[in-house]
Amino acid sequence: MARIVNVAKELPPFSRDTQAILPYVQHWLADQEERFRRKVLKIFEGAGVDCRYGIMDIDEVFTATSFEEKNAIYVREMKRLGKNVLKKALENQGWSADSLDYIITVSCTGIMIPSLDAYLVNDLGLRQDVVRLPVTEMGCAAGVSGLIYAANFLRGASGKRAAVVAVESPTATFQLQDFSMANMVSAAIFGDGAACVLLSSEENIEGPAIIGEEMYHFYEATHMMGFDLTNTGLKMILDPAVPEVIAAHFEAIVHPFLKKHGTSIEKVDHLIFHPGGRKIVQTVDELFGKLGKSIEETREVLRAYGNMSSVTVLYVLERFMEKQLKRGEQGLILSFGPGFSAQRVLLEW
Template sequence: MSRIAAVATALPEHTYSQQAITDMLAPMVATNPGRQALLRRMHASSKVRTRHLVLPLEEYRDALTFGQTNDRFVAEATRLAEAAAREALARAGLGADAVDLIVFTSVTGISAPSVDALLVPRLGMRKDVKRMPMFGLGCVAGASGIARVHDYLEGHPDGVALLVSVELCSLTVQKDDDSMDNLVASGLFGDGAAAVVMVGAARADRDGITGPDVVASRSRLYPDSGDVIGFRPSETGFRVILTAGVVEVIDANFPADAASFLADQGLGLHDVGTWIAHPGGPKVLEAFQRGLALPAGALDRSWASMAAVGNLSSSSVLHVLADELRAAHHPEERALLFALGPGVSAEFVLLRWPEPVEALAAA
């Protein structure tokens, strides 16, 4: 097993109320009064109270090309990624030169060299550090990133890996686009970053690193659902695809897949003490709650994260994980971390808090 040593988050400095964002975006996104009224109703019902934006609010009025927007992405994503990574490494008590693998994920901008390459000299990583940039996984990538890092550390039990996620969703909002997809996205998504430090089992035991163990993971790709969630590249940037079909996919597949994954680990839904869900939106969280028959309050941290910062795509579930790690957990407690993304794809990650080092030594 691998172990999560630390999680840190970073948010842009520009913070606005949902109402302020709505008032600015409404005339930009929709010129028709009826569509503007619909946008306002959808923003108000999103359960989002505040969002952090990478640009000052007034700058979103500027007509930028895809290239100009992407240039802003590279600069700001690198800055936020560095802040989150430095804090995560500090919390883990590790230097950047200890990192053997860095995984970077984002779906809201592109660059070559990728942001992970830009981070190597800024953080002081070794020249032989392995890099794995991931693009296209969208909201599922935070969970998938943990799972893929775990796969690497299973074969490198003395290794240290760093997962970094940055999503600047506000840069993808389309002006003069009153499609239902854009109306929903413009009221739900925010900007932010997260970093996770993970270590192999031997390194965790030798260095006394605390945190939950990654026990197992499972990926799912649902057929004939490619048009449910995603992005379409255009001259003005990424145009979001966000349909009501995601709830149908959850209802049809998620409960059985979660139960099957746990059953293969000798567990049932009742054995999970903590649920770490990607806050994809009110209807998504309600579908998770309903499908898994979760008790009231089981997804409170996901609801709270969505209200405070919005949906941060791949970074969101990592923000919820960071909040969860600040709470007390008893030894052997299990958590299920999960998310959905384009495909439609799903990722399940089973976590377990280990016995304290002193208890293991006494045994």
């Protein structure tokens, strides 16, 4: 059985409160219609994000550069963040880097070939026979995808260790000349960050067990979320109907999955949800609030860091790992991403 044994996070060097960002947004939109400017400022103010971190200072974010220049910063900083967060998780757990059997790296906000895991092999001295799996192009859902792949690796082999390293910089995808509402919303909610989850199939090791994991793919929904690759970089695709589509599918996403693993939403103690944005958080709250379920940790991560794509739900998971939870308590991890898809993991402490 695979267990999650440690979760660590690493933040980029730059940060700004939303209120400090608003003057930059006003200057950026100076040539746009006043009504549009007011609307965008309200989106920033009402996004539920108080602070966000970035791999670039804000002056650099709002400076016109090429895709090549922005991606070079992404590559440099993802290497640094990935190395630091994996090293931190290993030290927290008392593991050596060469004890890992599997290394899964997750990112969708830039292009890096070789992928991050190849650099981690060299930088931290992972074994030459470590199994590498880079997970790309799965967006916000990919952090949970990484957990699913790790659980499947470990379930097939006892006494093994795995690391999932997620690094993202939505800041690197910001489009200075794109005044679409998708770009406005993404600029208002996204931030940068990194996380690492260590998992093990060893005996007598502490941590919540992965009881079940599944993906759920929506039909005819590939248009809802993703990136267009343009000459200026990765251009956000974000359909405003996403919260409504999630709500319409929620019963099919949650209830059959839990039933298959001998439980129900009433028996699940903790909701570990990806904070995709204020509207999605509200949607989930409306669906589960009447059952007495809290998503306060999800809301708090959005407030403190913004949406860091695949990384974000792992920050929520870290908060639950720090709690003194009782034996037998269950947690449901859930995230959504391009495809359109939902990824689910059931935990038991």
